[in-house]
Amino acid sequence: MSRVPMAPGARTGLEIGAAVIVAAVAAVYLPQVLELFSLINATVWVSMAVLALSLGLVWGFGGILCFGQTAFFGLGGYTYAVASINFGDTTWAVPLALLMPTLLAAALGYLMFYGRISDVYMGVITLTTTLILFKFASSTAGDEWNIGEAPLGGFNGIPATPPLNFPLAPDQQLVPEQIFAVAVLCLVACYAIAKLVLRTRFGRVCVAIKENELRAELLGYDVRLHKLVMFALAGMMAGLAGVLFANCVFVSPTMFSLSYAGQVIIWVLVGGIGTLVGPVIGCVLVQMLTTYAGTLSWIDPNLLLGLVFMAAVVAVPKGLLPTASGLLARLTGRAQL
């Protein structure tokens, strides 16, 4: 291998290319080998990975401590379910389901960033938002809570969430194999968008703000606006994750719940803050662990998650990926990745 450093543009292109190849292989190969149940499970994981990626972006590169990324995730899912039931077609439900979380993120972001609330308070406020949505969604049982033809269904959610159909063809619904492919495509698209955004002037200013907010502001950048846009973008990605999740499970208030909100944080933390691949890896690893824990009767999954969470904070505060690549760099004597 040559030791000449690669141009940043080439490197971004290479990384995106690698992600596309991995995803294409997964999208074609996995549906052939997995049983239907495992495939649907894999789709759930991919949707979760999109959620993890969105938090990895806003936390790791925007420096915005969002404990309630699930608020946008759940809102995306609910909007998709309600809109597609009412329209009888998912073509316009998807953009709407991306728009709503973006608007919520923008409104919340306006109040937080323009109020110049510190990051710790931001964590609490976003967390509270998702908890309130959880309570609200849980209390919507009964006929007075129908939006058009869609019953919100209280704690049971909307079991009849329709799967995606081909654009403008409501009777041609996607089969699980296709939904899996769509989900993988979305994950790669989000990764590529995040990578590209971080290459732009806007993205680099966001990283500068994360590193030193005061300095960035003194240099003349509008810190509040940059944070707002970053937050809204991540909110939209989380909404997309919600749409995908709604397609393989169905929407219910648990999408807003404390344990989901906590899990997203754990994924990003375990995988590595400040990377984009790390959160995805963290997501898959922790999901494997919780799935395994679910088969054990003697330990509660929450207990296990909590222990992993604490251990991650105390023992590997940087996350697995940066720690591993740091180790690798030291072993091979090369500059850090």
Place this chain on the structure above:
Amino acid sequence: MDYAAVVALQILSGVATLVIVSLGLAVVFGMMRVINLAHGEFLMLGGYTAVLAYGRGVNLWIALLILPPVVVGIVGVVVERLLIRRLYGRMVDTMLATWGLSLALIGGVTMLFGNSVTGVSAPLGSFIIGRFHVSVYDLFLMLAAVVLSVAVWAVLKFTPAGLLARGTMQNAEMASALGVAPDRVYAVTFAAGAALSGLAGGLIAPISGVVPTMGTAYIAKAFITVITGGAAMLTGTLTASGLLGTVLTSFTFLTTPVFGEVALLIVAIVLLRLLPRGITGRFLRRAL
């Protein structure tokens, strides 16, 4: 007229509940700048202590008021020693670690005691205003909120321990130079905060029912109250409880409990947009 009296009483008891569930958090956050996301689970442990002790035939008042703070205070010491201590000064990491603790406690208690609701029925009976029955326990909670606030204030203001605690929080190095062991002060303060949370759990056990996830119902409200209160922890918590408790209970009356909480959140967020440092960041700044 009767109705107005009952509504007023409900608002007061809403405010009192908010003060009670926020006070432990206010001590830990206001003094140590430690954001304890396991605060709700400390309440839950307090509630479980009360219910389990009462079920084993312990006198009701001992079960509600004495045992919970003792048990949760001890839990607080253990948590401080094992977890919080490693993370002082790393505010975000503390938040994350206590969140992990919160999940672990929910999981652990679910494993031990199952996921069903237990509880104690509210003691002291009720009295009648016109057509309405009002629980005497609500009045007791108001009294408890007042007594607890005065007690915290008096301890901080008039006792040597309170002075040491305030001094250490203001300047740990100087305190250390003057012969105080800051880590011991931190440990005691955290334990005191935990004990207050435990007591709160015992106090609300009769009105809320006890489940492993009961903490999540209070954590959001407690945090919002403490943050809205701002820097002066006691005054801030009291004023914010007064304001937000009124909003919460009024909207609960007008609509549903869920909209009460939504209204509380919205008011708090808008308020923080206007007063980013909380109420006491602008008013009553020199208060305790």
